[in-house]
Amino acid sequence: MSNGAAEITTRRPQLGVCYYPEHWPESEWTDHARQMVEIGLSYVRIGEFAWSRLEPNPGQYEFDWLARAIDVLGQAGLKVVLGTPTATPPKWLVDTMPDMIAIGPDGHKRGFGSRRHYDFSHHGYRVECARIITKLAEKFGEHPAVTVWQTDNEYGCHDTTYSYSNAALTGFRSWLKDKYGTIGNMNEAWGNVFWSMEYRDFSEIDLPNLTVTEANPSHHLAFRRYSSDQVVTFNREQVEILRKLSPGRDIIHNFMGMFTEFDHFDVAEDLDISSWDSYPLGFLERRTDLSDAHKEKYLNQGDPDFTAFHHDLYRGTGNGRWWVMEQQPGTVNWADWNPAPLPGMVRLWTWEAIAHGAEVVSYFRWRQAPFAQEQMHAGLNKPDGTADIAAHEAAQVASELDQLDLTVDTSQADVALILDYPSIWMTQIQPQGKDYDPIALHFAFYCAARKLGLSVDIVASGADLSGYELVMVPNLLQVTEHAAAAFEATNAQIVFGPRTGSKTHDLAIPANLAPGPLAQLLQLRVDCVESLRPGIVHQAGGGSISKWREHLTLLATPDDCYQMPDGHPAYVQFGRISYLAGWPDENLLQDVLVKSAERAGLQVQIMPDGVRVRTMGPHKVYTNYGRTPANIEKIIGSESIVQGEGGCIQSASVVITRIS
Helix, strand or coil: CCCCCCCCCCCCCEEEEECCHHHCCHHHHHHHHHHHHHHCCCEEEECCCCHHHHCCECCECCCHHHHHHHHHHHHCCCEEEEECCCCCCCHHHHHHCHHHCCECCCCCECCCCCCCCCCCCCHHHHHHHHHHHHHHHHHHCCCCCEEEEECCCCCCCCCCCCCCCHHHHHHHHHHHHHHHCCHHHHHHHHCCCHHHCCCCCHHHCCCCCCCCCCCCHHHHHHHHHHHHHHHHHHHHHHHHHHHHHCCCCEEEEEECCCCCCCCHHHHHCCCCEEEEEECHHHHHHHCCCCCHHHHHHCCCCCCCCHHHHHHHHHHHHCCCCEEEEEECCCCCCCCCCCCCCCCCHHHHHHHHHHHCCCCEEEECCCECCCCCCCCCCCCCECCCCCECHHHHHHHHHHHHHHHHCCCCCCCCCCEEEEECHHHHHHHHHCCCCCCCCHHHHHHHHHHHHHHCCCCEEEEECCCCCCCCCEEEECCCCCCCHHHHHHHHHCCCEEEECCCCCCCCCCCCCCCCCCCHHHHHHHCEEEEEEEECCCCCEEEECCEEEEEEEEEEEECCCCCEEEECCCCCEEEEEECCEEEECEEECHHHHHHHHHHHHHHCCCCCCCCCCCEEEEEECCEEEEEECCCCCEECHHHHCCCEEEECCCCEECCCEEEEEECC
């Protein structure tokens, strides 16, 4: 959205860093700022965890130290991203308002002593947030060095989106009344006649935890929607204060990877820029959908598609404007195991983000802390202040950016992938198969497209699909009127995944069965579904179906079809529409996408193992996540190389070309 700031039509990619002046002697701040500039950094994020230093006692504001820090950074020529400190309310506030602490699904109260110890639904805490943000914005809103505000920090981190508190219960009941109008409407929408779950009044409704067995799935889904809306309004309240008191500044939030507890598209509606915190090695260790062999293969590099997926996701939520707010610079402290990146990987990750349109890549953090919870988390500099390897790689990227004189790429890709948060929640509430992970299915489609050399945009369900040649729809259980209209309006080839249109808004089965509103467009009906235990595989075409399969009735004769051994279709194609009646393996999915891309007139090139490419305006950026060099001479063809070695891309390295 527009915030009234001066519109910048051409931006150059820049680098930044997260800095905590309160962690270091003030006598060192000037040297730190000078070193940042020497490396080639432009932005510095500060303040997001500093509430106890900003207000050590109720109403006792101590902003002078922060003012001096901002002055030092600004005088060095650095632009400041100032964070609101609401992710870390101080102990005195918790003690004066103990019910602001979130309650876990087990009914136990969370405690003070780390961070994110608050309840999104708590009105009193929101009032306190508005107060401290107002004071900060009055003090620093017009400071020339403060160019961007960050709201809070990593909404929902540490499983804090959902709270089962009295505040949440009160808010949820009011939300339900606003949504359904009458208790009768809600009872009917939820199917509460089942198991005698009918309510007489909204005041009788509890939260969907501590039930004997699973709660009504519609009840659970409604609570997820309510909780997502709480994040939206919590963020909006901060944005409104900052817009009023600090006009002309961009407002940003740093989202996370592998996180679907709230709708990022909804939150981003109130932001100017989306960002996310990119930790490729930490996330690789935490993923449960990857084999041990895959994790070992990319142990020190990260998965070749995971970070790119999130780059494109947050580019999509931010209306084209996005940053990496925290880029992993070395080992982290929070995964089960924490390997170090290969030399060159910090540079590769930075260039990959820039290739996907990042305006800023900001490293976490300036200097490794020798104390507290993150003392094992690397920074650009070691705890003693000497430069670590990431500092040298950041300086190398800064130098390369100066030499190449690039602009941020905001152009639309040829391929779109639809991601719908409510559909993800529906699948998580009723997976029907223990290993049915909707995020993993999104990754599978995205990875398959990237292996074919295609650039992908990730867009919300119902978004305008004009200009896309190929659209992938991995997991769209609910099909809204806007989504159905967008599919009808586009001329793109569309590949739908299983379970499309299988649920209504309130998580019931459509009256006409799946694919519900898309029955005529897809020319089929799903009569039966079954989840498949590990090891059960149905061959189809050159690949196979596992985890999930569907029994279809076709409403027309398909132009193309792959059958499973029992004769049931695994894949059907009617004109520009393709449908996968199960969870495809890599071979089947690649086959289907190649056919669809060719019908769309797109050129596909199968990438060497570990190599990926992203189009960046008139350039292409090739990255090699593999441990050995890769020959890309045939892939590059007539493209001219502007950075890197000709025809060969080294391990953990980058080649940049200009399209002829």
